[in-house]
Amino acid sequence: MEELRKRIVECDLCPRLVRFRVEVAKRRPKRYKDWEYWSRPLPGFGDEKARLLIVGLAPAAHGGNRTGRMFTGDGSGSWLAKALYETGFANKPESLHREDGFSLKDAYVTAVVRCVPPKNRPNSEEIENCNQYLVEEIKHLKNLKVILCLGSVALKGTLKALKKLYPEADLKGIKFGHGLLYRPSKLPFLLVTSYHPSRQNTQTGRLRWEEWISVFKKIREVLR
Template sequence: MRSIESLNKKITRCKKCPRLAAYIRDVAKNKVRRFRDQNYYGKPLSGFGDVNAELLIVGLAPAAHGGNRTGRMFTGDSSGDWVAKVMHKNGFASIPTSQTKDDGLVLNNAYITAAVRCAPPQNKPSKEEMKQCFGFLEQERNILKNIKIVLCLGRIAYDAACKLYGIKPEKFGHNKLFKYDNIMILTSYHPSKQNTQTGRLTWAQWSAVFAKAKKIIK
């Protein structure tokens, strides 16, 4: 891929995974009540951010009624609120909220992507679906020339990053930093409601990860 724009167009058109393609279309058609008056995006999502970024953030996949609705990763749901707020606090985002694709959010020295580009049922993509999406992550890595640190949100994102850089996965945990010859990998629990509302991931723990990433880069 010559540019991030051409890659993103390719991602948007992808229909390699029949189960996921059908699911995101169904979610977009049969909307939840709170968003019944909105038009869902209902397509695979590309990454977004600063193409000269040193920080790459890898999530699991778009949320069915978040990114799959709004057309941008970590946008329009509680996970997106946590991501935008902490990135703004640490100078990686222009505003502390992420509500719509055209809300003015601009990322600085950071790029956000995911291991899987379509919202999967129950947030559980199959191994084959993850394999089908992996090529997009490889192409992003080849375009984003300045990445120094990869922040992985959750175990699936961590496994994808290790595969991306040919690294043997180590024991996953929150706020762990792994240093290699060509890249650093930082891990965090995913800011899903399952983690944030149960106390598994507190705001202090979440904030500490981004503070660490900022300190490493600067």
């Protein structure tokens, strides 16, 4: 996994994203004027013995792209850290920066695209370029029992990786929706889908806290 992380951090396969991840740092808001932005691809983060894998979309411009850790330092990260803490998958309710002591237990967090995309919209070529890393991460996580996909793009990217890893698995009929749980035949994991905890969802009321935490409670029950 360490070797994989190093390869991810050095990746520059997507020219548009390579440019954008650096540009974002140049146009940083005043509140982060003293930050040295990460501005590189983000590897996954968490417990390598995890039974739960959480797959997001991509690093946020001033979240992961700034701090250098998945779901760290922005609103989505706050929602995720709090839910993971409340259901026993994290040691603290906040994920703020790389040296904050936040750690995951029995959970691993990743994304279908490792570089921040303009307007949070990676194109299909970028998703395909990055898919190899998700495939490798899933292979390394030997204890996986549940994969939680946050948003429809995360679900599509995850299905793409699973088709490569488990061509015999029956993945037809899997659709995105909040709190849905699938047990595809010939796949050794459950698949769970949820809205992404982005501000567009949490601040508009599309995703309320009770709906969000209920997904993690359901997963905790399954793992028991």
